[in-house]
Amino acid sequence: MTSVQRYGEIDVLRALAIILMVLFHFVYDLREFAAININYESPLWFVIGKASALIFIFISGLASGLSRSPVRRGLIVFLLGMVVSVVTYLALADMYVRFGILHFLGVAMILFPLLNTLSSPLLLILSGLAALLGFLLNKIVLRTSLLIPFGVIYKNFSTVDYYPLFPYISVTILGILAYRHYYARRDKRLFKLEVRSKSIRWLSRHSLAIYLVHQPILLLIILGVRFLK
Numbered sequence: 001m002t003s004v005q006r007y008g009e010i011d012v013l014r015a016l017a018i019i020l021m022v023l024f025h026f027v028y029d030l031r032e033f034a035a036i037n038i039n040y041e042s043p044l045w046f047v048i049g050k051a052s053a054l055i056f057i058f059i060s061g062l063a064s065g066l067s068r069s070p071v072r073r074g075l076i077v078f079l080l081g082m083v084v085s086v087v088t089y090l091a092l093a094d095m096y097v098r099f100g101i102l103h104f105l106g107v108a109m110i111l112f113p114l115l116n117t118l119s120s121p122l123l124l125i126l127s128g129l130a131a132l133l134g135f136l137l138n139k140i141v142l143r144t145s146l147l148i149p150f151g152v153i154y155k156n157f158s159t160v161d162y163y164p165l166f167p168y169i170s171v172t173i174l175g176i177l178a179y180r181h182y183y184a185r186r187d188k189r190l191f192k193l194e195v196r197s198k199s200i201r202w203l204s205r206h207s208l209a210i211y212l213v214h215q216p217i218l219l220l221i222i223l224g225v226r227f228l229k
Helices: 008-034 043-066 070-095 101-115 120-137 165-182 198-205 207-228
Strands: none
Touching: 008 043, 008 198, 008 207, 043 070, 043 101, 043 165, 070 101, 070 207, 101 165, 120 165, 198 207
């Protein structure tokens, strides 16, 4: 995320999210493409995969306030999400990504200027309502795919990556509140973390690029090892 100043704690969280994401996808690929008996749906791996996404979503809300142009950044991220949709459609057919994490993050960044005009109490209420709405919409199944971005699916819907606006926009809003109360005014920061590790800072700066290329690299490694055996 382009910002005026780097914050060590944000770099650490973003680097942690990247590591957890790559680890989860590596386990997923081992099961799906190398037939190794690892249950990536077990509680441990579920928490690892979900924690990675939730950290990214929270940081996105926070960092949008630090970004010089969150809407422009959001449009770029959303377009990259559409590229992922096309690629996964060609590779996975019906399992392709219709509204994945990049689509969600892009829309959330675009919505930031609007959300940031609302009062903090109202944002907190909206966060709770969005979480509740996501829970309720998850039980609805329609015949149309038009409401997929909002959390309403259709019969036999399947995909490898799905992060609808409801309930996940609630986490974005919490990130916006964190920005507003602890970063918009530097004197109110809870703590200041200086990160000297070049690896952590590199992972944080290149998180989007890593997200885009890590799966092809993992698959090349796994398939390459299988081919050499």
